[in-house]
Amino acid sequence: DSVFAHVVRAPEDPILGVTVAYNNDSSPVKVNLGVGAYRTEEGKPLVLNVVRRAEQMLVNDTSRVKEYLSITGIADFNKLSAKLIFGADSPAIKENRVTTVQCLSGTGSLRVGAEFLARHYHEHTIYIPQPTWGNHPKIFTLAGLSVKYYRYYDPATRGLDFQGLLDDLTAAPVGAIVLLHACAHNPTGVDPTIDQWEKIRQLMRSKGLLPFFDSAYQGFASGKLDADAQSVRMFVADGGECLAAQSYAKNMGLYGERVGALSIVCKDSDVASKVESQLKMVIRPMYSNPPIHGASIVATILKDRQMYDEWTVELKAMADRIISMRQQLYAAMQARGTPGDWSHIIKQIGMFTFTGLNAEQVSFMTSEYHIYMTSDGRISMAGLSSRTVPHLADAMHAAIT
Numbered sequence: 001d002s003v004f005a006h007v008v009r010a011p012e013d014p015i016l017g018v019t020v021a022y023n024n025d026s027s028p029v030k031v032n033l034g035v036g037a038y039r040t041e042e043g044k045p046l047v048l049n050v051v052r053r054a055e056q057m058l059v060n061d062t063s064r065v066k067e068y069l070s071i072t073g074i075a076d077f078n079k080l081s082a083k084l085i086f087g088a089d090s091p092a093i094k095e096n097r098v099t100t101v102q103c104l105s106g107t108g109s110l111r112v113g114a115e116f117l118a119r120h121y122h123e124h125t126i127y128i129p130q131p132t133w134g135n136h137p138k139i140f141t142l143a144g145l146s147v148k149y150y151r152y153y154d155p156a157t158r159g160l161d162f163q164g165l166l167d168d169l170t171a172a173p174v175g176a177i178v179l180l181h182a183c184a185h186n187p188t189g190v191d192p193t194i195d196q197w198e199k200i201r202q203l204m205r206s207k208g209l210l211p212f213f214d215s216a217y218q219g220f221a222s223g224k225l226d227a228d229a230q231s232v233r234m235f236v237a238d239g240g241e242c243l244a245a246q247s248y249a250k251n252m253g254l255y256g257e258r259v260g261a262l263s264i265v266c267k268d269s270d271v272a273s274k275v276e277s278q279l280k281m282v283i284r285p286m287y288s289n290p291p292i293h294g295a296s297i298v299a300t301i302l303k304d305r306q307m308y309d310e311w312t313v314e315l316k317a318m319a320d321r322i323i324s325m326r327q328q329l330y331a332a333m334q335a336r337g338t339p340g341d342w343s344h345i346i347k348q349i350g351m352f353t354f355t356g357l358n359a360e361q362v363s364f365m366t367s368e369y370h371i372y373m374t375s376d377g378r379i380s381m382a383g384l385s386s387r388t389v390p391h392l393a394d395a396m397h398a399a400i401t
């Protein structure tokens, strides 16, 4: 019999598996609030107009070829990605202290960064928030880092456990790596205030903790690209070193193109160039070099002022629709008089509402109302429309009462 006969069936992914279950449900009232992917008011995926325009330009440019990219990807894309997150006037960019490599979306950027740290950074402990995106612990563990958690969410206030966060980072070993969601924390939708970020920065710098930013939602939290990068820019402004993983999956709607970038901000340009040479040694045996199409779209948009402006308008429209879903869901809960305080629905930011519903209530909503969401009670607001809000509110009301 097969040499793989011993292989046991793995469980579905807690997030991507929700879509599998949704697709298998034939109910006409089913709603998919699982995967953090934008949907229009009509419940359809969205390809931004500016993306279509960029693709048309690429197709029409017959001089373009399909040659291998370099290991680090499209140089234009890397420079423009660094500018997007660190700011056009970033001192680190001006002093040539940043190395940026094109990676396979946010996940790939995190993995390449983690593999690099496991090989070249002395401290292998990484502190990640409790809770965090479900894939984080697996990415870092498989890269050879040892994962610990820092307190982040306070179920009682449905807000930030700021003191717990400070206490846990204070107790961390000197030099430990700390994963920070740049904005729009997944799954809680709770972000530190600017003042709290400053206190986190001071504490981390005083202990030599190494910041590793995960920026998967720049522009989705506030609808403004610069505002959503403020946490990252505070750390870079102090002259210290950090890593930043970027994804264009959500803010440019390039989910399946797998477009992202890893940047490492170093003390000086000589170190940055040596770091880049070692990043190439991580990437080459992993996937050799990145895909050309998605990054070409991003570079086309970011380098053209008018297309960049058009992108910001479409991005704001997506962020605004999500905010309007928050307001409609909150109003629907109020209208039903559902017991409890539901104001976190409008206070939380980014794509997700961390409802506070438990796994049992979630499974009730799935079986009785065909609502598909992750078992931790997170719902992707982008999966809602004015048409489906009442159905979700009915399901939540029934689950609570």
Ligand SMILES: Cc1[nH+]cc(COP(=O)(O)O)c(CN[C@@H](CCC(=O)O)C(=O)O)c1O
Residues within 6 Å of the ligand: 015, 016, 034, 035, 036, 037, 104, 105, 106, 107, 108, 133, 135, 181, 186, 214, 216, 247, 248, 249, 255, 260
């Ligand atoms: C915080 C965070 N970081 C990185 C990523 C990676 O995204 P990508 O650029 O596609 O590799 C995601 C996507 N997480 C949403 C999408 C589905 C997934 O889990 O993946 C989600 O949590 O639904 C994040 O939420």
